[in-house]
Amino acid sequence: MGLIIAMVSGKGGVGKTTLTAGLGGALARRGKKILITDGDLGLRDLDLVIGKENEILYDALDVWKKRCRAEDAIVSVSEGLDFLPASQGVRWEDVGRKGYGRLLKKMAKQYDYVIVDAPAGIGRGNDAILRVAQRLVIVTEPVWVALRNAQRVMQVCREQRQLDYALVFNRINPHMLVADIEEAWYSLSAEMLGAVLPYSEAVWQQGQAGKLYNPIADTFDNLLTPLCDFCQSGNAWDDTTIFTQYASVMSAEQKKFEENKRQKEQPRLLVRQRDSRWRRLRR
Numbered sequence: 712m713g714l715i716i717a718m719v720s721g722k723g724g725v726g727k728t729t730l731t732a733g734l735g736g737a738l739a740r741r742g743k744k745i746l747i748t749d750g751d752l753g754l755r756d757l758d759l760v761i762g763k764e765n766e767i768l769y770d771a772l773d774v775w776k777k778r779c780r781a782e783d784a785i786v787s788v789s790e791g792l793d794f795l796p797a798s799q800g801v802r803w804e805d806v807g808r809k810g811y812g813r814l815l816k817k818m819a820k821q822y823d824y825v826i827v828d829a830p831a832g833i834g835r836g837n838d839a840i841l842r843v844a845q846r847l848v849i850v851t852e853p854v855w856v857a858l859r860n861a862q863r864v865m866q867v868c869r870e871q872r873q874l875d876y877a878l879v880f881n882r883i884n885p886h887m888l889v890a891d892i893e894e895a896w897y898s899l900s901a902e903m904l905g906a907v908l909p910y911s912e913a914v915w916q917q918g919q920a921g922k923l924y925n926p927i928a929d930t931f932d933n934l935l936t937p938l939c940d941f942c943q944s945g946n947a948w949d950d951t952t953i954f955t956q957y958a959s960v961m962s963a964e965q966k967k968f969e970e971n972k973r974q975k976e977q978p979r980l981l982v983r984q985r986d987s988r989w990r991r992l993r994r
Contacts, residue, residue, distance in 0.1 A: 713819040716826045716942055717844035718751075720851060723831035726881040729849045729918055730908075731828040732760050734848075736924035737935050738942065739791035743823040747784070747796035748815075750840050751830040752806065758796050761788050762921020771798070772798035781821075788924050793822070801940020803830070807841035807896055815843050824942065828846060833867050841868070846945065847876035848905055848938065853883060853890045854960045862923045877905030877941045903947035904934055906938040907957040930960045 715744055716992035718727045718734075735747040742956040749757040758764045767782035774795075785793045819825045827844065841847075847868060861878065868876055870876065877900040877953060882893055891905060917923045926932055934957065937948040976983075 712816070712826050713744075713822040714846060714942075715815050715819050715844045716824055716846045716848065717829050717840045717847050718839070718850060719829045719837060719864055720732070720827065720831050720849065720857075721833070721862075721864045722851070722857040725831075725857055727831070727853050727910075728757050729914060729923060730848070730850055730879065730881060731757060731826055732918075732923035733914070733931075733935060734938060734942065735792055735801045735826050736789065736926070737916075737932060738824060738826075739789060739924070740926070741790045741939065741943075742791065743943075744791055744821075746768075746818055746822045746825045747797055748795040748825065748827055749771050750827045750836060752797050752803040752836060754830070755792065756801050757828050758786075760921060760923045761794060763788065763794055764921075765838060767796045767883045770796045770798045771811075772801060775806075775810050780816065782958050792861065792924055792993050794812045803834065803836040803839070807834065808842070811839050812843035815840075828880045830959065833864060833940060837867075841871055841873055844873070845875065846942065847873060848879055848942070849876055849901075850860050853880055853892050853895045855890065858895055858899065865899065865901060875945055877901075877903040877906055877938070879905040879938060880907045892957075894994050896950065896954075903941065903948040904937075905941050905947065906934055906954050907953055908934050909957070909961060930963070934960060 718731050720727050731747055735745045739745045748759065749755045749931065758767060763786045766786050769779040771784065773779045774781050774784045784795060788794050813970055814827060814828065827840050829840045849864055851857045868874065883892065895906060914931060917925065937953050941947050
């Protein structure tokens with residue numbers, strides 16, 4: 712039986728869906744058989760970032776209620792990566808939780824990993840997913856509201872004896888940091904760090920194009936490596952190593968940014984000089 716991994720967060724908008732697609736693609740490229748599924752009933756969006764919104768005939772609820780076979784609802788995304796969409800027509804308040812857990816366990820028999828993009832918060836849907844998940848990834852950002860909510864999710868995990876989890880700092884913009892990342896990490900007192908991921912224009916573009924399962928960039932895929940290792944083994948990299956890896960990548964990216972900026976500014980300076988000389992001659 713495969714492992715069920717839940718992507719959870721306290722605050723919405725921290726990049727769980729993006730990370731679900733990216734992680735699923737990265738594990739599939741390691742030769743694993745992966746199913747990614749949207750656990751947010753009534754607010755499906757994982758299909759959009761992988762470009763499969765027009766290929767959905769049935770959904771998880773149809774399989775659950777035995778209105779179709781599992782293979783009729785599952786959409787192939789790429790080699791080794793499949794997708795099971797959530798229903799758009801019902802909410803968690805309208806369905807039972809035990810049936811969803813049984814469905815996930817049934818799906819896990821056919822895959823190495825089932826990755827569930829859970830709803831934000833700590834409501835009914837999260838409770839159903841936490842009951843059946845065997846490993847968790849808690850996604851947050853270095854902003855105070857997201858950090859406080861991540862701390863609350865960690866508390867819920869401990870209350871439910873779900874201790875196999877790692878924390879991911881996602882979508883970090885070094886120019887708009889509210890809290891120092893390492894300071895935030897130590898303040899949360901989590902035992903395992905999964906990854907530290909910067910905001911990436913390339914990731915945003917891939918999501919808009921519906922291709923987030925593809926390799927995005929060498930730097931981003933490298934930063935996902937410790938999270939992939941955690942998902943497979945349950946063991947996390949040393950946090951110092953992850954922070955050093957992130958700092959090295961960001962230093963290289965900053966140099967590229969500054970070089971590109973210089974290249975773009977130089978022609979403008981030349982144009983301004985020519986324009987200025989031409990105006991002087993006219994006078």
